[in-house]
Amino acid sequence: MSDGALNPSAELPRARRAAVGRSLGGAVRKRIGANASLTLGCVIFGTMLLIAALASVIAPFNPDTQDIPHALTAPGVEGHLLGTDQLGRDVLSRLLYGARIDIFIACGSVLFPFAIGLIVGMLAGYRGGWVDSVLVGIIDIVFAFPALVLLVALVFVLGPGIGTIVIAITLTDWVSYAQLSRTSSRREGTQEYILAARTGGIPTRRILFRHVLPNIIVQPIVLATSDALLIIIAITTLGFLGLGVPPPAPDWGTMISEAQPYLNVQWWLAVAPGVAIIITGLGLSLIGDGLAAKLDVR
Amino acid sequence: MAYAGFLIRRLLQAIPVIFGVTFIVFWLIHLVPGDPARTALGLHATPAAIAKLHQEWGLDSSLPAQYLNYLGRLVTGNLGTSLRYQESAGTLILERLPVTLWLIVYSTVLVAIFAVPLALLAASRPGALRDRLVSIISVAGLGIPGFWLGLILIQYFAIEARVLPAAGFGSGFTGHLESMFLPSLTIAIGIIPMVVRSLRAEVLRTADLDFVVTARSKGLSERRIRWRHVLRNALPPSVTILMVNVGFLIGSTIVVELVFSLGGIGSLMINAINGRDFPLVQAVTLFFAFMVIFTNILGDLLQALLDPRLEAR
Amino acid sequence: MSVLTSESGAEGRDLLVVRDLRLGVGEGEGSFEPVVGAALRADRGEVVGVVGESGSGKSLMLRAIAGLLPPGVDYRGGEVTVGGIDVPHAKPADLHRLRGETVGMIFQEPMTALNPTMRIGTQIAEAARAHRDLGRGEAKARAIDLLGRMGFTEPARQYRLYPHELSGGMRQRVVIAIALAGEPALLLCDEPTTALDATVTMRVLDLIVGLVSDLDIGVVLVTHDLGVAARICDRIVVMYAGRMLEEGPADKVLRRPRHPYTLALLRAVPTRETTIEELRAIPGTPPVPQEQLPGCPFAPRCEFAEDACLREVRTVAIEDGRTTACRRHEVLAKMVEGAGV
Numbered sequence: 001m002s003d004g005a006l007n008p009s010a011e012l013p014r015a016r017r018a019a020v021g022r023s024l025g026g027a028v029r030k031r032i033g034a035n036a037s038l039t040l041g042c043v044i045f046g047t048m049l050l051i052a053a054l055a056s057v058i059a060p061f062n063p064d065t066q067d068i069p070h071a072l073t074a075p076g077v078e079g080h081l082l083g084t085d086q087l088g089r090d091v092l093s094r095l096l097y098g099a100r101i102d103i104f105i106a107c108g109s110v111l112f113p114f115a116i117g118l119i120v121g122m123l124a125g126y127r128g129g130w131v132d133s134v135l136v137g138i139i140d141i142v143f144a145f146p147a148l149v150l151l152v153a154l155v156f157v158l159g160p161g162i163g164t165i166v167i168a169i170t171l172t173d174w175v176s177y178a179q180l181s182r183t184s185s186r187r188e189g190t191q192e193y194i195l196a197a198r199t200g201g202i203p204t205r206r207i208l209f210r211h212v213l214p215n216i217i218v219q220p221i222v223l224a225t226s227d228a229l230l231i232i233i234a235i236t237t238l239g240f241l242g243l244g245v246p247p248p249a250p251d252w253g254t255m256i257s258e259a260q261p262y263l264n265v266q267w268w269l270a271v272a273p274g275v276a277i278i279i280t281g282l283g284l285s286l287i288g289d290g291l292a293a294k295l296d297v298r
Numbered sequence: 299m300a301y302a303g304f305l306i307r308r309l310l311q312a313i314p315v316i317f318g319v320t321f322i323v324f325w326l327i328h329l330v331p332g333d334p335a336r337t338a339l340g341l342h343a344t345p346a347a348i349a350k351l352h353q354e355w356g357l358d359s360s361l362p363a364q365y366l367n368y369l370g371r372l373v374t375g376n377l378g379t380s381l382r383y384q385e386s387a388g389t390l391i392l393e394r395l396p397v398t399l400w401l402i403v404y405s406t407v408l409v410a411i412f413a414v415p416l417a418l419l420a421a422s423r424p425g426a427l428r429d430r431l432v433s434i435i436s437v438a439g440l441g442i443p444g445f446w447l448g449l450i451l452i453q454y455f456a457i458e459a460r461v462l463p464a465a466g467f468g469s470g471f472t473g474h475l476e477s478m479f480l481p482s483l484t485i486a487i488g489i490i491p492m493v494v495r496s497l498r499a500e501v502l503r504t505a506d507l508d509f510v511v512t513a514r515s516k517g518l519s520e521r522r523i524r525w526r527h528v529l530r531n532a533l534p535p536s537v538t539i540l541m542v543n544v545g546f547l548i549g550s551t552i553v554v555e556l557v558f559s560l561g562g563i564g565s566l567m568i569n570a571i572n573g574r575d576f577p578l579v580q581a582v583t584l585f586f587a588f589m590v591i592f593t594n595i596l597g598d599l600l601q602a603l604l605d606p607r608l609e610a611r
Numbered sequence: 612m613s614v615l616t617s618e619s620g621a622e623g624r625d626l627l628v629v630r631d632l633r634l635g636v637g638e639g640e641g642s643f644e645p646v647v648g649a650a651l652r653a654d655r656g657e658v659v660g661v662v663g664e665s666g667s668g669k670s671l672m673l674r675a676i677a678g679l680l681p682p683g684v685d686y687r688g689g690e691v692t693v694g695g696i697d698v699p700h701a702k703p704a705d706l707h708r709l710r711g712e713t714v715g716m717i718f719q720e721p722m723t724a725l726n727p728t729m730r731i732g733t734q735i736a737e738a739a740r741a742h743r744d745l746g747r748g749e750a751k752a753r754a755i756d757l758l759g760r761m762g763f764t765e766p767a768r769q770y771r772l773y774p775h776e777l778s779g780g781m782r783q784r785v786v787i788a789i790a791l792a793g794e795p796a797l798l799l800c801d802e803p804t805t806a807l808d809a810t811v812t813m814r815v816l817d818l819i820v821g822l823v824s825d826l827d828i829g830v831v832l833v834t835h836d837l838g839v840a841a842r843i844c845d846r847i848v849v850m851y852a853g854r855m856l857e858e859g860p861a862d863k864v865l866r867r868p869r870h871p872y873t874l875a876l877l878r879a880v881p882t883r884e885t886t887i888e889e890l891r892a893i894p895g896t897p898p899v900p901q902e903q904l905p906g907c908p909f910a911p912r913c914e915f916a917e918d919a920c921l922r923e924v925r926t927v928a929i930e931d932g933r934t935t936a937c938r939r940h941e942v943l944a945k946m947v948e949g950a951g952v
Contacts (some may be wrong), residue, residue, distance in 0.1 A: 509725055511718070512718065515710050515711065516737065517706075519741075530728050
């Protein structure tokens with residue numbers, strides 16, 4: 001187990017064996033395929049990130065400026081490439097600023113559950129005993145709620161706002177990471193090199209952060225990419241339900257919700273933000289797939 | 299008889315989770331910044347009305363006493379009283395339960411109808427074109443938000459093509475079947491990608507197991523090997539896969555009921571939120587959690603029926 | 612690789628003939644051959660042992676005989692004929708007939724070789740029905756009969772058990788019953804006792820030996836355990852790095868090895884008389900299959916090797932119907948006869 005750093009799962013040797021057992025050509029193709037989806041995913045998501053960062057530079061209009069006389073214009077009219085919404089605001093600009101809001105909230109909302117879940121799960125899994133039992137209980141309890149229901153209820157009681165959304169997502173989502181890192185950390189804790197380190201009198205903190213953490217972090221990272229996709233959908237869903245970022249800030253979900261009455265005539269008002277969500281999701285999903293294949297996770 | 303014992307053990311195991319769930323739901327109201335009674339009644343509430351609500355919700359007693367009181371109420375089947383409807387939350391939920399149950403069962407059936415053949419198709423020749431196509435479809439499908447998909451489906455199938463109703467529950471079994479098709483499909487499409495992926499992996503894993511080689515060494519036909527050995531053994535894990543996604547499925551009903559104007563528990567929750575109806579939000583949240591717990595117990599039971607190794611446990 | 616002319620007269624009679632078998636993994640760059648020039652014969656009424664370390668290609672060769680190569684491994688050349696069927700070129704229908712009806716197979720892990728969701732009796736009965744036109748009742752009777760032969764005391768009741776309700780030894784008996792259900796002429800055993808403890812191993816081996824005389828079947832037994840091979844084999848084939856190094860009657864090969872690798876294997880086996888100092892590990896490591904050398908694969912680890920060994924390898928016939936791939940077998944013979952093993 002000298003290359004333990006890249007060996008987080010017990011199933012891994014079997015996976016490797018299976019890969020060798022299958023046609024080697026297939027394995028090579030699979031590898032290239034994995035890299036292709038990773039590259040494509042990074043390009044797509046990177047572009048979205050760039051758009052989010054440069055929204056203020058590339059947006060042709062102020063996203064919040066209302067122009068009621070020119071409400072609901074068709075695409076291309078008076079420089080509004082995607083037309084205007086029911087308040088005469090430029091749809092393209094709102095779309096670009098929406099990327100900023102939704103993607104940045106999503107990134108923040110992934111970070112907290114990831115860090116909290118990873119650390120708590122690692123400590124509990126390594127320690128074992130009652131700490132671990134309590135964590136398992138909490139995980140079971142949170143998983144008993146449909147995630148969206150708990151999220152909606154939390155945002156409702158905490159009140160609207162970006163901070164609230166991040167807190168609510170953190171409260172519902174950290175358990176996924178905790179469960180994953182708890183299982184791996186439990187397994188890792190019984191490995192002989194850890195026993196050797198413990199016998200050698202190396203302090204627990206150092207064992208955890210220098211030996212256990214590097215060995216269990218790969219799976220949570222892969223989870224985080226697919227999780228970011230679910231979080232973007234959750235954020236836009238909150239917006240659609242009227243529980244999202246307070247207006248007038250542009251959010252893709254709110255845009256779709258507002259476009260609902262005009263679906264018959266101005267279908268692009270709803271389709272454009274939907275496509276934006278799907279493209280972002282596709283990027284994240286490809287990254288997740290590529291990472292999983294590349295790092296041999298799952 | 300063995301299954302009755304299994305069921306009882308499984309119910310006992312659920313008790314701590316049920317307590318935890320009730321505690322979180324109880325705690326929700328204390329997460330409200332400031333005075334929940336004032337928040338619920340709005341800015342123009344009279345002090346008398348606020349005081350009345352305080353008394354009704356028991357907000358002035360100690361936290362443990364409040365929780366015990368809450369539990370006591372739940373045990374007698376009292377889920378609280380809705381502020382907006384001035385009715386028992388339990389009654390409101392039960393009235394709307396059929397719509398939501400229809401949605402859940404219908405979409406589960408649709409998931410099975412679409413996911414199983416797709417997974418088998420993909421697993422029949424890993425790496426081939428069909429496998430690629432299925433994998434591309436599932437990667438793309440993962441990122442489609444349900445509420446948006448619902449709107450698009452309504453636009454194309456109900457408003458433009460006029461082949462299916464845009465909203466409502468319909469009447470009679472065939473009426474439900476017709477009216478609930480688009481909403482159930484919306485939910486199913488959100489889950490199919492995940493199920494197809496897991497199921498494909500499960501079928502491949504099973505097909506790689508030694509007993510399949512044994513079956514082949516007997517000289518059985520590939521058909522019999524696939525159905526009697528590979529699929530049969532992929533069934534119990536498939537139930538697990540479905541159970542993992544059941545929370546997602548039940549949660550999706552909120553959005554879909556709103557989009558398709560269905561009067562189920564999900565839209566009741568949205569109404570409650572819009573009306574700042576705290577007791578009703580709590581009741582619905584609790585009910586949804588109970589649905590997940592109950593479904594999981596059912597799933598475990600189904601698994602025990604499917605896997606002889608679990609029977610003994 | 613040369614084929615022995617003296618053996619050619621016997622070919623028509625042999626139930627199993629493997630000659631010059633080459634198996635490959637992958638294609639293009641990175642492709643390699645885990646089995647190069649394996650050879651084997653077996654007939655009814657005899658137990659042939661295939662001995663070698665893990666990675667020697669012996670299990671792959673066994674799978675190749677039943678046409679059950681794992682995905683990604685393919686035939687690259689040579690001959691595999693079982694009961695007149697040319698396995699590498701056989702049509703699917705012929706392969707179905709071959710499996711179960713001509714050859715039965717026993718696996719290393721009785722735990723995983725059985726379908727966990729199917730009753731053991733059904734698994735045996737379905738194997739019986741795969742080849743003969745049996746009704747359900749007849750197939751069940753046959754399964755119960757086979758369970759009885761395998762030493763199950765209450766076969767009619769135990770028919771209904773699931774694999775997880777049996778011990779490892781009993782499971783392996785079920786696997787053997789499945790292999791025999793189609794009344795094959797040849798039983799292929801892939802390390803059948805590796806997963807079992809010592810006393811169970813002995814009972815399972817005795818069962819197999821009993822089957823050879825009762826049913827007049829042939830057995831090919833792949834094992835890394837020389838003790839197991841010595842106990843039941845009539846002939847032994849020693850494999851290393853995908854090649855056959857030595858072949859001959861079991862007692863001769865094990866007492867008077869004519870290949871340094873066989874000698875090294877024997878020296879690595881602890882016996883009651885050996886002391887720990889005498890027990891010798893084989894120096895060096897087996898070659899990885901990706902690196903094919905032109906000469907003898909064992910030469911880099913061999914104490915008898917000379918330069919010519921690295922350049923070329925040939926299989927030659929020696930006394931008592933034996934063959935060896937060692938060009939220095941005479942030197943070895945003198946040493947072995949002089950000193951004993």
